[in-house]
Structure formats: C-alpha cells, structure tokens
Amino acid sequence: MTALARGENRPAPADRMTVTVSCAAGVDVSALLLGADGHVRTDADFVFFNQPVGPGVIYRHGSGRGDMVDVQTSALPPDVDKVVVTASLDGSGPPTFAGAGTLLATIGSDSGALTFPMDGLTTETAVVCVEIYRRGGAWKVRAVGQGYDNGLAGIATAFGVNIDDEPEAPNPPAAAPVSPPAPAPNYPRQAAPPYPSAPAYSPPAPSSPQQGALPMQSDLFNPSHAEVSGGGIQKQGGKMIKVAVNGEVMARAGSMVAYQGDMQFKALGSGGIGRAITQRLTGEGVPLMNVSGRGDLFLADSAADVHIIDLDGTDGLTINGSNVLAFDTSLSYRVQRVQGAAGVASNAGLFNCVFTGRGRIAITTHGSPVVLQVDQPTYADPQAAVAWSSSLQTGIKRNDSFGLGRLIGRSTGEGLTLAFSGRGFVIVQPSELPPGGLIGGTGGGQQAGQSGGALGGLFG
Numbered sequence: 001m002t003a004l005a006r007g008e009n010r011p012a013p014a015d016r017m018t019v020t021v022s023c024a025a026g027v028d029v030s031a032l033l034l035g036a037d038g039h040v041r042t043d044a045d046f047v048f049f050n051q052p053v054g055p056g057v058i059y060r061h062g063s064g065r066g067d068m069v070d071v072q073t074s075a076l077p078p079d080v081d082k083v084v085v086t087a088s089l090d091g092s093g094p095p096t097f098a099g100a101g102t103l104l105a106t107i108g109s110d111s112g113a114l115t116f117p118m119d120g121l122t123t124e125t126a127v128v129c130v131e132i133y134r135r136g137g138a139w140k141v142r143a144v145g146q147g148y149d150n151g152l153a154g155i156a157t158a159f160g161v162n163i164d165d166e167p168e169a170p171n172p173p174a175a176a177p178v179s180p181p182a183p184a185p186n187y188p189r190q191a192a193p194p195y196p197s198a199p200a201y202s203p204p205a206p207s208s209p210q211q212g213a214l215p216m217q218s219d220l221f222n223p224s225h226a227e228v229s230g231g232g233i234q235k236q237g238g239k240m241i242k243v244a245v246n247g248e249v250m251a252r253a254g255s256m257v258a259y260q261g262d263m264q265f266k267a268l269g270s271g272g273i274g275r276a277i278t279q280r281l282t283g284e285g286v287p288l289m290n291v292s293g294r295g296d297l298f299l300a301d302s303a304a305d306v307h308i309i310d311l312d313g314t315d316g317l318t319i320n321g322s323n324v325l326a327f328d329t330s331l332s333y334r335v336q337r338v339q340g341a342a343g344v345a346s347n348a349g350l351f352n353c354v355f356t357g358r359g360r361i362a363i364t365t366h367g368s369p370v371v372l373q374v375d376q377p378t379y380a381d382p383q384a385a386v387a388w389s390s391s392l393q394t395g396i397k398r399n400d401s402f403g404l405g406r407l408i409g410r411s412t413g414e415g416l417t418l419a420f421s422g423r424g425f426v427i428v429q430p431s432e433l434p435p436g437g438l439i440g441g442t443g444g445g446q447q448a449g450q451s452g453g454a455l456g457g458l459f460g
Helices: 151-158 273-282 446-450
Strands: 009-011 016-022 027-034 057-060 067-072 082-089 103-109 112-118 126-135 138-148 232-235 241-252 256-269 288-299 305-312 317-319 324-327 332-337 351-356 358-365 370-374 378-380 385-389 393-398 416-421 424-428
Touching (some): 016 082, 027 057, 082 103, 112 126, 317 358, 358 385
Antiparallel strands (some): 016 067, 082 126, 103 112, 232 241, 241 288, 305 358, 324 358, 370 424, 393 416
C-alpha cells in the first residue's frame, strides 16, 4: 500500500478501481464526471446518494465503513476526461473539517492500493479528495485535498451542476395531437362544508342469489363509505384523500393506497438535485412522487388525520415536511430556515418547507389539531407546531433558565418553544412525537435538531 502526498500523481493502478473515503465524522461521498472544460456534461454526471449510478461510475454506501465510488475507466464515455471524488460533511458532526480528524481516501484495485490522508483542513465543509484523469491515452490518479467552505452545494455548482429546481417538461411536438389541459380547479377559500350525514342503513330484502355472485349485507356498503365526488384533492373520510387526477399531482412517496384508471408514478426524490442536497444538509424535505394520468388516486400516511388547505396566493404556508401528503402542481415550495432559530436546535437551526402560489395542499396531523389565531404573542412546542402562515414572524423563546439544574439534567422538558407574532394562524397538533419516520423528511422539530437533523428520506 502506497501513501500519496497532496498534489502527487501516479498511473491508475487498474482499469477498475474503488475509491473509499472514511472519516471519524459523518461524510457524504460523491463523484462528478467532467468534460474537457472541467464541468459536467449534464446533471446526470453528478453521482451521489440520491443519484447513485452514472456511466462507468457507481456510488455505494459504506454502512459505517466509508462510502465508496467504483470507477471503471474503460466504461467512461469518450468525452469524459476526468472523474473527481469528493467528500462533504453530512451535518451530524462538527461544522467544519477542522474538528473532523483525518480524512482518508483509499484507491483500491486488484493491482494494489494507494492511500491519501488529508490533514490540516480548517474551514472546509467539502473536499475534492482525488482525481482520476486521462493523460496521453492513459489514466492517472492525483491526490488533491482541496476544499470548499459551502459544502456539497458548493462543489456541485463549481463543476457546473444545476442545483435549481428541475425544469418543467418541454411541450410536446406540434405535430402530436394533444388534448387541451384541464383548467385548474377554482377552490373556494373557505373550508369545505361537512359531508352530509348518510341515511341509516337498511338491509336489502332477501332475494335470489344472482349468477356469479352471492348477495352481501354489511354496514361497509353504507353511502358514508362510498367514494366522494368532486375534482382535484378531496377528503375521503378523516384519514385519507381522493385525488381526481386529470393531468398531474405531487404526492408523498409511498402514500398510495389504491387507484383506479390509468396512472403513471415517477419518483422524484426531494424534487431535484438542489432540494436533495438541501434536505441532506437540513434534514427537511418531502420524499415525492409525481402521479400523472387520468383516474382516481387514494392517498394516506399511517392512518394520520388529513386536512385540506387552499392557498390563494396572498400568503404562503410554512409546514414541517413530514406533514405534507399531496399538493397541486400549481404550488411551488422551497426549504427555508425558520427565522430566529439559527444555531439553537442544531448547527443549521430549524428548517421547514414553505409553499406559495394558488392551489390545494393536503396535510396530516397526529390527532385533531387546534388552529390558533395569532393576534397576541403565541408560543408552541417545535414538534407540535405543524404549520403556520408564512407572513408570521418567528423566533425562539427559552423557558428554562440556565443554571445548576440544567447542568445536572433537571429540566421542565419545555426548554425551547417557537414564538409567533404578527397576523396569521398556527396549526398545533396534540402530539410531540418526533416528526418524520421511515419514509418521511425529519422536519425541524426540537428533537430532530438535537439528533443532528438526520435524513429521514430522499423529497426529498
């Protein structure tokens, strides 16, 4: 095993190599395929945790032993001149590599291994570890060890990756006959009236069995269990929604419980490379799927209570990503730090999703919530506050005084609360369960921040 010094280059040990990057702190490893101009050809040349396969390059999670990038130089496209392997802090440990210890890159192959220990890093949060590049018809490796202060997003943009939202699909060719799109539903601003109470169920009179089916009697056939009518997103009881799809709708990945008609499902991660990176850094986002076609789609999330909110474009909705079930494609969203929360609950502070525009969104709560009208100073537990008007001013209020009691572990359990002021509303659920789950974005609750904002799912 040969150790490389910073800036040193050697012939590539083999056609197929595995670059393993390890560190005492949690790091994300990625690779970028670069052309002669030093930039990616397309965003597909950025190989990372949410896009693990590229031409000739595969990302593999190391399960605690260092993430790996497999590179087969003979499988790289001819217009790729270089593959750079990078490492960035994942937000669960120190804020910079100065406190992360030695970062070690190992280039393994059947012909032997090269190692490159990277010491002396200071304010960097992301580092280009090694390069595998063409030179004179052969492949070589170089130890780089140079970093960026703006993390994975900084590396991506430096090499030409577009981390903005995914572009809209191009219009179909003019020659192809296309049905005119259905007009956007014009939802009323006020809450929809309650469903009419169903008449009492009366069992049908006995009849002769029909050929091919036996007569059945059950309160399940009460009209209260029938499909609701109406276009767009509608409540189907208290734990489910029905979406009359005539085009597209965005939904939480894995939330489909049934559908009728012709539907296509496309996983979107967190809604583009930019949002995937943001979610990785903040622990916030929504693992999304795009559902298109025509028919009826039924969605639910672990039997949580569902609620419908109509946005008319005059104000936005700030919501924990784990509470988003579905929304119209006419709405846009971004991940944003909660004002006044920087550095309180984690290195990054508290982050939530902010939805804007005109359209309908379906959200979930653990139990029946209370909606507080903010006309005086209002406070809520960070894990119980599900959503609020984006126009509200937010901050953090400390309820426990810092003293000997806190140092030895005595606390009221209500050390920090979210403070709201201005004019608007706050939706508070009767639960302080940590947000997120196996398929959820972790959200920005107090406990999520204390655990480092670990990734709960890929919205993203």
